[in-house]
Amino acid sequence: MRVLKLRRRIPRRRRKLRPIELVPAGGVDRALLDALGRDLQGELGVQWWVGDALPLRDEWRETESGLYRSIHLIHALMERAQGGEGNARRTWRLAIADAGLCAEGVGEVFGEAAMEGCCAVVGIQPLRGGSGADGQVLRARLLTQAVHELGHLAGAGHCRRASCVMYPSRHIADSDHKGHTFCAECRDALKLRGVQKT
Numbered sequence: 774m775r776v777l778k779l780r781r782r783i784p785r786r787r788r789k790l791r792p793i794e795l796v797p798a799g800g801v802d803r804a805l806l807d808a809l810g811r812d813l814q815g816e817l818g819v820q821w822w823v824g825d826a827l828p829l830r831d832e833w834r835e836t837e838s839g840l841y842r843s844i845h846l847i848h849a850l851m852e853r854a855q856g857g858e859g860n861a862r863r864t865w866r867l868a869i870a871d872a873g874l875c876a877e878g879v880g881e882v883f884g885e886a887a888m889e890g891c892c893a894v895v896g897i898q899p900l901r902g903g904s905g906a907d908g909q910v911l912r913a914r915l916l917t918q919a920v921h922e923l924g925h926l927a928g929a930g931h932c933r934r935a936s937c938v939m940y941p942s943r944h945i946a947d948s949d950h951k952g953h954t955f956c957a958e959c960r961d962a963l964k965l966r967g968v969q970k971t
Protein backbone atom coordinates (compact mmCIF):
# COMPACT_ATOMS: atom_id res chain seq x y z
CA MET A 774 0.00 0.00 0.00
CA ARG A 775 1.33 3.42 -0.87
CA VAL A 776 0.50 6.86 0.36
CA LEU A 777 -0.16 9.45 -2.27
CA LYS A 778 2.59 11.98 -2.67
CA LEU A 779 1.25 15.43 -3.36
CA ARG A 780 3.99 17.44 -1.76
CA ARG A 781 5.22 18.88 -5.01
CA ARG A 782 1.88 20.60 -5.41
CA ILE A 783 1.68 21.90 -1.88
CA PRO A 784 3.13 25.36 -1.25
CA ARG A 785 6.44 25.14 0.60
CA ARG A 786 5.81 28.20 2.68
CA ARG A 787 5.13 27.76 6.34
CA ARG A 788 1.53 27.78 7.35
CA LYS A 789 0.03 28.01 10.75
CA LEU A 790 -2.30 25.29 11.79
CA ARG A 791 -5.87 26.31 11.27
CA PRO A 792 -9.02 25.29 13.14
CA ILE A 793 -10.07 21.87 11.96
CA GLU A 794 -13.51 20.69 10.99
CA LEU A 795 -13.64 16.91 11.30
CA VAL A 796 -16.11 15.68 8.72
CA PRO A 797 -17.63 12.23 9.16
CA ALA A 798 -17.79 10.72 5.68
CA GLY A 799 -20.45 8.06 5.67
CA GLY A 800 -21.15 6.32 8.95
CA VAL A 801 -18.29 6.89 11.38
CA ASP A 802 -18.16 6.07 15.06
CA ARG A 803 -18.76 9.43 16.72
CA ALA A 804 -16.81 8.44 19.81
CA LEU A 805 -13.77 7.75 17.62
CA LEU A 806 -14.11 11.17 15.95
CA ASP A 807 -14.37 12.90 19.31
CA ALA A 808 -11.33 11.00 20.53
CA LEU A 809 -9.41 12.10 17.43
CA GLY A 810 -10.39 15.71 18.01
CA ARG A 811 -9.21 15.57 21.61
CA ASP A 812 -5.97 13.87 20.56
CA LEU A 813 -5.30 16.50 17.87
CA GLN A 814 -5.96 19.27 20.35
CA GLY A 815 -3.62 17.66 22.85
CA GLU A 816 -0.83 17.08 20.35
CA LEU A 817 -1.08 20.15 18.11
CA GLY A 818 -3.07 22.61 20.20
CA VAL A 819 -5.63 23.04 17.42
CA GLN A 820 -9.27 24.00 17.69
CA TRP A 821 -11.60 21.37 16.31
CA TRP A 822 -15.22 20.46 15.95
CA VAL A 823 -17.25 17.83 14.18
CA GLY A 824 -19.04 19.16 11.11
CA ASP A 825 -21.99 17.91 9.11
CA ALA A 826 -21.70 14.42 7.72
CA LEU A 827 -20.63 13.96 4.13
CA PRO A 828 -22.57 11.10 2.51
CA LEU A 829 -20.41 8.63 0.62
CA ARG A 830 -21.76 8.24 -2.89
CA ASP A 831 -21.74 4.96 -4.80
CA GLU A 832 -20.40 6.61 -7.94
CA TRP A 833 -17.23 7.54 -6.04
CA ARG A 834 -16.37 3.84 -5.75
CA GLU A 835 -13.94 2.02 -7.95
CA THR A 836 -15.87 -0.94 -9.35
CA GLU A 837 -13.23 -3.61 -9.04
CA SER A 838 -11.77 -2.81 -5.65
CA GLY A 839 -14.80 -1.25 -3.99
CA LEU A 840 -12.49 1.49 -2.72
CA TYR A 841 -13.63 5.11 -2.77
CA ARG A 842 -11.63 7.49 -4.91
CA SER A 843 -10.32 9.97 -2.37
CA ILE A 844 -10.30 12.85 -4.86
CA HIS A 845 -14.10 12.88 -4.85
CA LEU A 846 -14.17 13.38 -1.10
CA ILE A 847 -11.58 16.14 -1.42
CA HIS A 848 -13.67 17.88 -4.06
CA ALA A 849 -16.79 17.65 -1.90
CA LEU A 850 -14.89 19.23 0.98
CA MET A 851 -13.57 21.97 -1.28
CA GLU A 852 -17.09 22.77 -2.41
CA ARG A 853 -18.03 23.26 1.22
CA ALA A 854 -15.08 25.58 1.67
CA GLN A 855 -16.08 27.65 -1.34
CA GLY A 856 -19.67 27.84 -0.23
CA GLY A 857 -18.77 29.06 3.25
CA GLU A 858 -18.17 32.55 4.50
CA GLY A 859 -15.60 34.13 6.79
CA ASN A 860 -14.38 31.49 9.20
CA ALA A 861 -15.40 28.70 6.85
CA ARG A 862 -12.65 29.80 4.49
CA ARG A 863 -10.02 29.84 7.21
CA THR A 864 -10.79 26.30 8.26
CA TRP A 865 -9.11 23.07 7.37
CA ARG A 866 -11.44 20.18 6.68
CA LEU A 867 -10.44 16.64 7.41
CA ALA A 868 -12.87 13.97 6.28
CA ILE A 869 -12.75 10.67 8.11
CA ALA A 870 -14.29 7.81 6.14
CA ASP A 871 -14.85 4.37 7.59
CA ALA A 872 -13.92 2.99 4.20
CA GLY A 873 -10.98 2.11 2.01
CA LEU A 874 -9.64 4.84 -0.27
CA CYS A 875 -7.74 4.85 -3.52
CA ALA A 876 -6.10 7.44 -5.72
CA GLU A 877 -5.59 7.53 -9.45
CA GLY A 878 -2.36 5.90 -10.50
CA VAL A 879 -1.45 5.02 -6.92
CA GLY A 880 -3.95 2.43 -5.78
CA GLU A 881 -5.01 2.09 -2.17
CA VAL A 882 -4.03 4.95 0.11
CA PHE A 883 -4.31 5.72 3.80
CA GLY A 884 -5.24 9.29 3.04
CA GLU A 885 -4.77 12.24 0.75
CA ALA A 886 -4.25 15.97 1.15
CA ALA A 887 -5.63 18.43 -1.40
CA MET A 888 -3.39 20.44 -3.62
CA GLU A 889 -5.07 23.64 -2.48
CA GLY A 890 -3.96 22.80 0.99
CA CYS A 891 -7.23 23.18 2.89
CA CYS A 892 -8.81 19.74 2.72
CA ALA A 893 -7.71 16.20 3.41
CA VAL A 894 -9.20 12.77 3.91
CA VAL A 895 -8.28 9.69 5.91
CA GLY A 896 -9.73 6.21 5.44
CA ILE A 897 -10.23 4.08 8.54
CA GLN A 898 -10.55 0.70 6.84
CA PRO A 899 -6.82 0.13 6.18
CA LEU A 900 -6.09 1.22 9.75
CA ARG A 901 -7.90 -1.87 10.97
CA GLY A 902 -5.31 -4.09 9.29
CA GLY A 903 -2.70 -6.14 11.04
CA SER A 904 -2.95 -7.61 14.47
CA GLY A 905 -4.29 -5.99 17.57
CA ALA A 906 -6.38 -3.28 15.94
CA ASP A 907 -8.59 -2.80 18.98
CA GLY A 908 -10.03 0.54 20.05
CA GLN A 909 -6.81 2.04 21.40
CA VAL A 910 -4.69 0.86 18.50
CA LEU A 911 -7.19 2.17 15.97
CA ARG A 912 -7.32 5.50 17.79
CA ALA A 913 -3.54 5.78 17.75
CA ARG A 914 -3.34 4.91 14.06
CA LEU A 915 -6.05 7.40 13.18
CA LEU A 916 -4.19 10.13 15.05
CA THR A 917 -0.97 9.27 13.20
CA GLN A 918 -2.63 9.43 9.81
CA ALA A 919 -4.55 12.61 10.65
CA VAL A 920 -1.39 14.39 11.85
CA HIS A 921 0.38 13.24 8.67
CA GLU A 922 -2.27 14.77 6.42
CA LEU A 923 -2.44 17.96 8.48
CA GLY A 924 1.34 18.13 8.19
CA HIS A 925 0.90 18.19 4.42
CA LEU A 926 -1.69 20.97 4.72
CA ALA A 927 0.83 22.89 6.82
CA GLY A 928 3.38 22.55 4.02
CA ALA A 929 5.42 19.51 5.08
CA GLY A 930 6.60 17.00 2.54
CA HIS A 931 7.58 13.43 3.27
CA CYS A 932 10.45 12.66 5.62
CA ARG A 933 13.13 10.00 5.30
CA ARG A 934 13.13 9.21 9.00
CA ALA A 935 11.05 6.13 9.71
CA SER A 936 10.29 7.44 13.20
CA CYS A 937 8.74 10.68 11.92
CA VAL A 938 5.01 11.08 11.33
CA MET A 939 5.79 12.50 7.88
CA TYR A 940 7.45 9.26 6.80
CA PRO A 941 5.36 7.84 3.92
CA SER A 942 3.78 4.64 5.25
CA ARG A 943 3.39 1.80 2.83
CA HIS A 944 2.13 -0.71 5.35
CA ILE A 945 0.26 -0.35 8.59
CA ALA A 946 3.41 -1.54 10.38
CA ASP A 947 5.14 1.61 9.10
CA SER A 948 2.43 3.71 10.73
CA ASP A 949 2.66 1.83 13.99
CA HIS A 950 6.42 2.29 13.99
CA LYS A 951 6.51 5.99 13.20
CA GLY A 952 3.74 7.14 15.53
CA HIS A 953 2.19 10.59 15.50
CA THR A 954 5.11 12.88 16.30
CA PHE A 955 7.29 15.01 14.03
CA CYS A 956 11.05 14.61 14.01
CA ALA A 957 12.99 17.67 15.16
CA GLU A 958 13.74 18.77 11.62
CA CYS A 959 10.14 18.60 10.42
CA ARG A 960 8.92 20.26 13.58
CA ASP A 961 11.40 23.09 13.20
CA ALA A 962 10.53 23.47 9.53
CA LEU A 963 6.85 23.75 10.36
CA LYS A 964 7.40 25.87 13.47
CA LEU A 965 4.45 24.11 14.94
CA ARG A 966 3.34 25.53 18.19
CA GLY A 967 2.38 23.21 20.94
CA VAL A 968 4.19 20.24 19.44
CA GLN A 969 6.62 19.37 22.14
CA LYS A 970 7.24 15.70 21.90
CA THR A 971 10.10 14.35 19.86
Ligand SMILES: [Zn+2]
Pocket residue numbers: 776777778921925931941
Ligand atom coordinates in the same frame (compact mmCIF):
# COMPACT_ATOMS: atom_id res chain seq x y z
ZN1 LIG B 1 1.94 11.83 2.81
Ligand SMILES: [Zn+2]
Pocket residue numbers: 932933934937938939940955956957958959960
Ligand atom coordinates in the same frame (compact mmCIF):
# COMPACT_ATOMS: atom_id res chain seq x y z
ZN1 LIG C 1 10.57 14.32 9.80
